[in-house]
Amino acid sequence: MKLISWNVNGLRAAVKHGFVDSFNQLDADFFCVQETKLQAGQIDLDLPGYHQYWNYAERKGYSGTAIFTKHEPLNVTYGIGVPEHDTEGRVITLEYPDYYVLTCYTPNSGGELKRLDYRQTWEDAFLDYVNGLDARKPLIFCGDLNVAHENIDLKNWRSNHHSAGFTDEERTKFTRLLSNGFTDTFRHFYPDQTEIYSWWSYRFHARDNNSGWRIDYFITSNRLDDRLLNARILNDVYGSDHCPVELDIRL
Structure with missing residues (x-):
């Protein structure tokens, strides 16, 4: 199985910059996108062979996620079941007989860390949610998690120690997430x-x-470690300020 995740920073803009060509070339089983920045009816993507699932933010032109997959799920869940956190279209979960696939766009702590406190409550609620899924069957989740975990995960780590995405609080929450039985697949390889x-x-x-x-x-749930084949960062693919990331896994 090949899975792709990409923060497109506005899907309509990404389409104008070659998104569909990249989508077709990558030919993934699951293609997860974050920060779609649109509402229902604002785009019509013709993706033959793919089921499409969308979660829109209530606020127009903001946040939003989608999953395009060749494999029809047993069930689809939007959000994490906590009303406080489910108005921004940040999570979609697909259930399959033996695993879950989830995409997530984690809230940014913002300029001057204005949303850092909210980000901490989100992290706690999200961990509870993924732990609940993982207790039932293995989980693969992806997305823009808005945190660089270690110093090697950003170029200028010294000058960004207190910047959104590299605060001690955010990094500690990510360490805690991994310690609950999850694997950062890129660092695994x-x-x-x-x-x-x-x-x-x-x-x-x-x-x-x-x-x-x-x-x-x-x-991924770390009990899937022996099924991981490769994890890649596709930094030669353009069309957003992010590039796609890839997971190859035997399912």
């Missing part, structure tokens, strides 16, 4: 790989200079 990132600011020629952050992930 490449524990010491440096200078490979999935997001670059549009400012200061950051992508040209590879001054980026690794904040897009595939996370």
Whole structure:
């Protein structure tokens, strides 16, 4: 199975920059997108052979997720079942006989860390949700998790120690998530790989200079470790300020 995750930073804009061509070339079993920034009826994607599932934010032009898959699920769940956290279209879960696939767009703590407190409550609720799924069957989840976990996961870690996405609080929550029985698949294969990132600011020629952050992930229940085949960051694919990430797994 091949899974792709991509924060497209506005799907309508991404379509104008070659999204459908990239989608077809990547030919994934599951293609998860975050930050669609649209409402129902604002786009008509012709993706033959794929089932489409969308979760829209109540606020127009904001957040949002989607999953396009060749494999029809048993059940689809939108959100994490907590009203406080389910108005921004951030989570979709597909259930299959032997596993779950979930896409997530984690809230950004924002400028001056204005949403850091909210982010912490989100992290607690999200961990409860994925632990509940994992207790029933193995879980594959992906998305823009808006955190660079370790120093090697961003270029300028010293100057960003207190920036959104690299605070001690956010990194500690991510460590806790992994300690609950989950695997960061990229680090599973490449524990010491440096200078490979999935997001670059549009400012200061950051992508040209590879001054980026690794904040897009595939996370799996660690009892799937022996089924993992590879995890890749596709930093040669353009069309957003993020690049796609890939997981190859035997299911």
